[in-house]
Amino acid sequence: MRISYQNEPLFPGKPAPVFTGRALYRHYEQSEGALTEGVHWFDFQTNAAHTLNVGYEASFYKMVLCIAGESKSLPKRSREYSFRTGQAVFYRTEEEPYQAALPADTAFKVIHMHLSDTHIAMLQRDAPAVFEKELPVMNLTADCAQAFLQLKNVSRENQGLLSLFQEKLITEQLFNLASHVLPRIPRTRGEAILEEAVWHIHRAERYLTIAELSRLAGTNSFCLKQLFREQMRTSVFQYQCDLRLERAANLLVETSLDVSEVALQCGYESAAAFSNAFLRKYKVRPTAARPTAARPTAARPLTFKNSRLGK
16 A cells, blocks of 8 residues: 655655645654555544545455544545544455545544455355445444554554454454344344354363354354354353353362463463463452452353253
């Protein structure tokens, strides 16, 4: 992706602060890099209204999350579209450059997600209706503003975590996009899928990925995540995390296993990771959960009526 104003590059690269004698921006920040795939963020405030030129080396699918701001895009071949605060737009880019009109005195906080062939293949397989509209638009979830700040901090302070954070962000937004077009699953069918998924979770010795669990439950990853959110009021990962911490609390109270052994039995790769997760859930360290210390209150297990869990 290349963004320029009067042939002066803004992205990738650093923006020239003044054009034709007047500053375009009161402040301007952007992520580094020029990869076709990946996540890029922009945080700036316009001073004067202006039009940017945007171009790509190839055509690909992307999603733009507009946390704040408003602009109008004028592509050459497809119809024009807008970015507005609190919305995300999913579309296929054009190889020919197009124009983006930005108003004056406007704060922008925007995330551009360039989707890989793997992401698109997953959508085509599990949520093909996404591609039936030329420009699907969806409302952003309430936590996107916080995700934007986290993305900025991670990209500056911890490059090792950046790719993981970006993939998590993309996966969450693909799920939100797919949720707008997924057909409603009949309740009895949904309960059967959830029962099967929970049965496998309770018998697994490690965390199961969404792909693994959806395959075992006879559905796709988008539908499984939707069912957990709607009927369980939690995510697949959080359910597994709560279950393992619940097991850990019982082991700490009822056995003499040391913390590292409990961590391994409950699927944690290190005692430190286990201790931090335990603290977040129960507000005490595992060492304080022994019978001689204050015991944490175990979370109530999540179960289903007529579930196979008790068998």
